[in-house]
Amino acid sequence: MVTMALSLLSADAAHSQSNRITEVTSPGGIKAWLVHDTTLPLIAVEFAFIGGASQDGKDLPGLANLTASLLDEGAGTLDAEAFQRALADHAVELHFDAGRDDVRGSLRTLSDNRDKAFELLRVAVSEPRFDTEAVERIRAAQMAMLRRRSTEPNSIANERWFALAFPGHPYGRPVDGTLESMPRISRDDIAGFAKRSLARSNLRVAVVGDIDAAELGKRLDATFGALPATATLTPVANVTPQKIGTVDVIPLDVPQSVVVMGTGGLERRDPDFIPAFVLNHILGGSAFSSRLFKEVREARGLAYSVYSYQVALSHTGLWFAGTATKNERAGESISIITDEFRKILKDGPSQTELDEAKSYLTGSYALRFDTSSKVAGQLLQIQLDELGIDYIDKRNALITAVTLDDLKRVAGRLATARDALTVVVGKPQGLSGG
Template sequence: MRAGPAPLFDQTGSALRAGRLLFAMVTMALSLLSATAAQSQSSRITEVTSPGGIKAWLVHDTTLPLIAVEFAFLGGASQDGKDLPGLANLTASLLDEGAGGLDAHAFQSALADHAVELHFDAGRDEIRGSLRTLSENRETAFDLLRLAVTEPRFDTEAVERIRASQLAMLRRRSTEPNALANDRWFALAFPNHPYGRPVDGTLETVARISRDDIAGFAKRAIARSNLRVAVVGDISAEELGKRLDAVFGILPATATLVPVPHVEPQKIGTVDVIPLDVPQSVVVMGTGGLERRDPDFIPAFVLNHILGGSAFSSRLFKEVREARGLAYSVYSYQVALGHTGLWFAGTATKNERAGESIAIITDEFRKILKDGPSQTELDEAKSYLMGSYALRFDTSSKVAGQLLQIQLDELGIDYVDRRNALIAAVTLDDLKHVAARLATARDALVVVVGKPAGLGG
């Protein structure tokens, strides 16, 4: 995650422009929702190809003078290398800390003075960026974006300041139960694989990352071949094509990425305890799932919603919270990474009842995989999942983000229109079929942080 000083809106003009940007974003969200009711989303999506061959998906909307851009470079933390976890994250955090002729202060001041929002962050499979600007400031906004991705400075002052912030964050995480549980789960599940390394790095690895490491990573990973772009707002296809070439056109044609092998989680069926003197134990349970492009992913998605994906109606909520009062929150969810699919459940409960909670969650996993849900549960799940889909498009940022994710998942430009029909088509037989494929999910790799009674540690 990005760390460092936020833009300083310390001038009246900057504050007014920032207020106008916020108002425009909110109002544009309402206009996009209204348009959706009258016209399918995918019919409003245009695939734009720049004169230089760079592709982007565009939703052209002139209702308000606002442009939102979401983009990603494939690769991310999976390209850190085994000796430098945290490299992609530190690199992403520095891209807007000075570029071209502007040092960090000047670059951030230019963003603030023109009410431009620009952010970067790293995940396991990609580095993401987002840009928000009023149309009147597009020249400055796109030029600052161009500088950030093509001429980042990585000045010593900025590197050391952001490094110090990252190290402080890592020290906080070292006593944060959820962070400890998640990092340990991935380390145990994926030994000797990039997914087993922490995206944020460690105190030791972040401390030794050099400026040359950072500049080398940017040179290898930021290129046109692994770029995906989605844009929403007051910009035509013709103009966007020119902007794409101006911003990204001088990047290297091809990224130099190390292939990441497909992998299945290890240590399934084991329990690992991290002792920590806290009143509650945090429980993370994970097992194998389906990758996003798997044809059975949607039935698995519906099945998970019934198990633990719904905040107040899921089986886990009813059994763990309502029936026994073991925890305030309990959940399950799918994670579809680029090279594996996972299925997680988790909760936080009193130390003396951690073992009981794990047993109940495990039992509910096994029941739904063995017997499946009822027709009523299926109907209610489909109704909710179809009806709530529009909430993913209630701001221009969310629209752009959804379009980017659909590109990353390779689902097709018409997926927005097809998605609810895919949900509606799911039957009990489909759920039985996917349950049979997920048979190994009857067991999980369990990580517990706390002082759980009877679980060791």
């Protein structure tokens, strides 16, 4: 167990209310992390099945996403309309979505409605119907979304970046699929994905709210116990991004160029991830005090927003920066961002910058736990990252312990981040091919 702060009402409550994270194992062997809290008559459940869009297959990108979108569109004896009406009548929130590494679900219910809520969740994951009407309706909605995104610069840039960085790898395929792949996905493909991917072996669960360990254990078996014992997942290779140091321009008649710059980073379980996290905060992770903000927006007025961030996928670590700027200033903006990346990796930050970053990152951590759903989401992510049930207690101490020497060591390991794969969508000036 580990003591944590849980705020459901106010900032002051976060300091006065102490709760325990308990690892619950059901009679059938299903595990979950629980924070039992009776402050409000609510129960929040966050769960994930490891696998996600990495299991789509090269010819069917979008399969995981389409499957996830259909899980609450009819299950058991209820067709899509009846299922959605049951959710609404009992004030139950149930959502599913797919990412590159997992399919996630979220349940939120009033305590008095828990029986109905958990029953609807049970049939959604173990008895989805995938009726023809629902499949075609959701497919049509997905394709409409893809058509809209085909003209959105940010979507175009991000999709192209992953396609160039990971050719032939599952991460290079678009999670939401393509206009070509979506019509090819059959009901059998969808049902097959659910059968292979939704299993007890790759399930992770976090629960927060008005439910105790004994009850949760029984409900875990009742809700998930009918799932296959073991998922049938295709192994995914570890990978590093390709095309580093190149610039790809996608012409689009828009007044601003969208810039996505990405390079190799550290995986979440790497011992140096926390120092790298602090380093990124100083570079571009802070909205108003980062180096990129000061140089790109304040000093030169090149963009309203500029940022950098880390992405820790299951099989690679990445470091991104991005902005949107006038076409005629795109080359200058990219040059400044590149210079700031190289400068911080060569010289490191100052002690003042490090102290300010640590103060902000430790002080703001409690904001991730100000609702039951946020707490459950954090506990789920900690499980997926395999950081240990005591991570919340350790996290701020890990931040505080970071030194300038740590940042220098990390900068050496991230030497390849001096260059990036850059994708620009727009009519940029000052670039080769722009």
